[in-house]
Amino acid sequence: MTVESNQLHDALHVPRGKDGRAPDPLRVGGWMPMREYREDEAVDFVIVGTGAGGGTLACKLAEAGFSVIGMDAGAWWRPLEEFASDETHQDKLFWTDERICDGDNPLKLGSNNSGKSVGGSTVHFAMVSLRFRPEWFKCRTLLGYGADWPLDWREMWRYYGEVEQALKIAGPVTYPWGPKRPRYPYRAHEINAAGWVLAQACEAMGIAWTETPLATISAPRGRAHPCVYRGFCVTGCATNAKQSALVTWIPRAVTAGAEIRDLAMVGRIEVNDAGLATGVHYQREGQWRFQRARNVVVAGYAIETPRLLLNSATDRYPDGLANSSGLVGRNLMAQTNQGVYGVFDDEIRWYKGPPSLTLTEHWNYTDTGKDFFGGYAFMAQGPLPQAWVSTQAGNRGLWGEALLREMQQYNHQAGFKIVGETLPQERNRVTLADEKDQYGLPVARVTYSLCDNDKALVKHSIDFMSRGLDAIGARDIWAEEDDTCHLNGTARMGDDPATSVVNADCRSWDIRNLWICDGSVFPTVGGVNPSLTIQAIACRTGDRIRQLAALGEL
Amino acid sequence: MPDRYPGYDVLSKRNTASWNDASRQVIDARLAIVDSPEFFDERKWRTLRAICDRIVPQPAGRAVVPIAAMVDRKLADDHRDGYRDARLPPQREAWRRGLAALEAAAQARAGVAFHRLMTVAQDALLRDMQCGRLDGPEWDDMPADLFFRERVAHDILAAYYSHPVSWNEIGFGGPASPRGYVRMYFNRRDPWEAAEAKAGHEAAARDANENM
Structure with a gap:
């Protein structure tokens, strides 16, 4: 709003990663030295996007000794000074540039699925850090749906371990599902009342539950103190307990010699006559500039990544870069995010603590009793007032006195939401619209429709969760039928150039020095939040690039 | 509609550890x-x-x-x-x-x-x-x-x-940084949270809210 303090918005207007220094988000007013590269000096890697994919990869590559520049369209925040406890104000963390949504189920974007800052969506994610079920990496072969990944789950298991250590994930002593995994680095957080409601419902239904593995620390770490349960996680953590890329991978990357340029919007990847990428055109401080690079990595997430590849079309690549398969922008998968809610006599006060302190993956690991492919987890909830009224009004159509009465039950309300698998469909896609954004670039058109399998999964979940709430005495149970969360797909990895955009190393089939490293590369999404898998893939890609370089195959 | 949290004013926490400077600026x-x-x-x-x-x-x-x-x-x-x-x-x-x-x-x-x-x-x-x-x-x-x-x-x-x-109307705690919450279990209220009026005990709730 116009009258809000400009000081808290400074980072949106003045770049901070400049003049040989970078903000140190862990100290008030802190700076750290940062290496700088010249624009006419071709760096080994320029990475577009610094979230779960790009931020992690920048760290890994810099630590391996490569020269790296990470570019991010968003601001470089100092959470300790600049994050208010306020839903409206904190939408400065979201990607709120226009995107046009159509299809049978037009998506809602911006808040729970799109970040725009150094650290990307991890700055406002709910910190839920789950491993894929091993079979999902071969779900076509083993489970009969979707597409196989070109990755082996045992290898991924090692990389999950690396990320869990890097973020000091707080989780349970033993995890009820899947193959044995090591203990989580930090102990699980205390469970809030909303979390106990989920536990009670699961026990009433005879299924397992556990404390959610979370990327927020339960004990001190360096300069950050443990999570204080303020409950504003999805609007940005003001105490740095949250282990976002902003406070983990990015400072590591800078220390290892990477340069990060904030407020740097990449609009086009340049390709030379030999068909190789030579660098990126980017806008910073009101000017279009060019950075030379020997390799370009696109890590803008499932909408901005295909948008950039499509916007970089040339005579040689008229359908966009890395798109000989025609699959760039296709197979977008937005996980379903339906919920059920009920009222309790007890005071729940679900605004306290991380929103999803408990969960069950029962329906991810159980294949019987389902009339659909895929799985879902469901988790305890803790919406803040604006999120909650949006759920009430958007799904139940309430307004006026009826709405105000419902809102008064806020502190007695509890419920669960799923993270539901959706199937890859080529019709669900990102294309370019005629409208232009503030940089003069065509905006993304996002087309989305659920298929019958997706709808059957949702119906199963709502029925199961409703029975769970009913079994423990909740009143006024109702279902939120229309919500989605994480986005994936649009540049899938695979073994065959005809049916995928990148290989297992996230290297594009068409242009050997162009890479994609974010949730876009997922062939399927599973029923868990994707951030841990995105980071694990980025760690693997970093290791693979080092090996390829050693073999002279870069 | 009855006042469910009588006397509760989230602004009374403005100068406590629940509000950092950024929150104060935004709400002001x-x-x-x-x-x-x-x-x-x-x-x-x-x-x-x-x-x-x-x-x-x-x-x-x-x-x-x-x-x-x-x-x-x-x-x-x-x-x-x-x-x-x-x-x-x-x-x-x-x-x-x-x-x-x-x-x-x-x-x-x-x-x-x-x-x-x-x-x-x-x-x-x-x-x-x-x-x-x-x-x-x-x-x-x-x-x-x-x-x-x-x-x-x-x-x-x-x-x-x-x-x-x-927020007063629904008993939401409002800004919470650097101080968050301590009492997480059912029916547990931190002293800096809204007290709900229970039938017959409205005065106690008002008292708690006004002396937060």
């Missing part, structure tokens, strides 16, 4: 919003205010939250949400068109401006909009139900529930 600015339009002309402003009064009927005897002005500022800044249903124009145009179309419907139905209608008639028109039963050339292919859901309800309710008065 919100409370300073002047109840007059910057984006809308006078006619549309009157319509918008009348709609806000029906979407969020505010109790008498309490400072009025300037919801319409908060919506107006969102449009003045063209502060967008990050997505737009392809059937809707950008938010400024959607609001201009939707308000004009609602006025046209009020004129056609009753021959008076929307803000002069009885509240039952206003509610009936808003319900018709919500159910997509309003159409006509003024809408220019913009579906009335979508306008109601994505703009009217969305923008007005987001504005109201960003205001501390609404």
Whole structure:
């Protein structure tokens, strides 16, 4: 709003990663030295996007000794000074540039699925850090749906371990599902009342539950103190307990010699006559500039990544870069995010603590009793007032006195939401619209429709969760039928150039020095939040690039 | 509606460890919003205010939250949400068109401006909009139900529930940084949280809230 303090918005207007220094988000007013590269000096890697994919990869590559520049369209925040406890104000963390949504189920974007800052969506994610079920990496072969990944789950298991250590994930002593995994680095957080409601419902239904593995620390770490349960996680953590890329991978990357340029919007990847990428055109401080690079990595997430590849079309690549398969922008998968809610006599006060302190993956690991492919987890909830009224009004159509009465039950309300698998469909896609954004670039058109399998999964979940709430005495149970969360797909990895955009190393089939490293590369999404898998893939890609370089195959 | 959290005022925590400087700045600015339009002309402003009064009927005897002005500022800044249903124009145009179309419907139905209608008639028109039963050339292919859901309800309710008065009403703790919460279990209340009035014990709740 116009009258809000400009000081808290400074980072949106003045770049901070400049003049040989970078903000140190862990100290008030802190700076750290940062290496700088010249624009006419071709760096080994320029990475577009610094979230779960790009931020992690920048760290890994810099630590391996490569020269790296990470570019991010968003601001470089100092959470300790600049994050208010306020839903409206904190939408400065979201990607709120226009995107046009159509299809049978037009998506809602911006808040729970799109970040725009150094650290990307991890700055406002709910910190839920789950491993894929091993079979999902071969779900076509083993489970009969979707597409196989070109990755082996045992290898991924090692990389999950690396990320869990890097973020000091707080989780349970033993995890009820899947193959044995090591203990989580930090102990699980205390469970809030909303979390106990989920536990009670699961026990009433005879299924397992556990404390959610979370990327927020339960004990001190360096300069950050443990999570204080303020409950504003999805609007940005003001105490740095949250282990976002902003406070983990990015400072590591800078220390290892990477340069990060904030407020740097990449609009086009340049390709030379030999068909190789030579660098990126980017806008910073009101000017279009060019950075030379020997390799370009696109890590803008499932909408901005295909948008950039499509916007970089040339005579040689008229359908966009890395798109000989025609699959760039296709197979977008937005996980379903339906919920059920009920009222309790007890005071729940679900605004306290991380929103999803408990969960069950029962329906991810159980294949019987389902009339659909895929799985879902469901988790305890803790919406803040604006999120909650949006759920009430958007799904139940309430307004006026009826709405105000419902809102008064806020502190007695509890419920669960799923993270539901959706199937890859080529019709669900990102294309370019005629409208232009503030940089003069065509905006993304996002087309989305659920298929019958997706709808059957949702119906199963709502029925199961409703029975769970009913079994423990909740009143006024109702279902939120229309919500989605994480986005994936649009540049899938695979073994065959005809049916995928990148290989297992996230290297594009068409242009050997162009890479994609974010949730876009997922062939399927599973029923868990994707951030841990995105980071694990980025760690693997970093290791693979080092090996390829050693073999002279870069 | 009975006062569920009597005497609770989230602003009483302003100078405690629950509010960092950033939260103070943001909430101070919100409370300073002047109840007059910057984006809308006078006619549309009157319509918008009348709609806000029906979407969020505010109790008498309490400072009025300037919801319409908060919506107006969102449009003045063209502060967008990050997505737009392809059937809707950008938010400024959607609001201009939707308000004009609602006025046209009020004129056609009753021959008076929307803000002069009885509240039952206003509610009936808003319900018709919500159910997509309003159409006509003024809408220019913009579906009335979508306008109601994505703009009217969305923008007005987001504005109201960003205001501390609404937090008092529902017993929300408000800003919480650097101090968060300690008591996490059922029916446990930190001393800096709203106390709920239980039947027969309203005075105890008021006492706790006023001495937070």
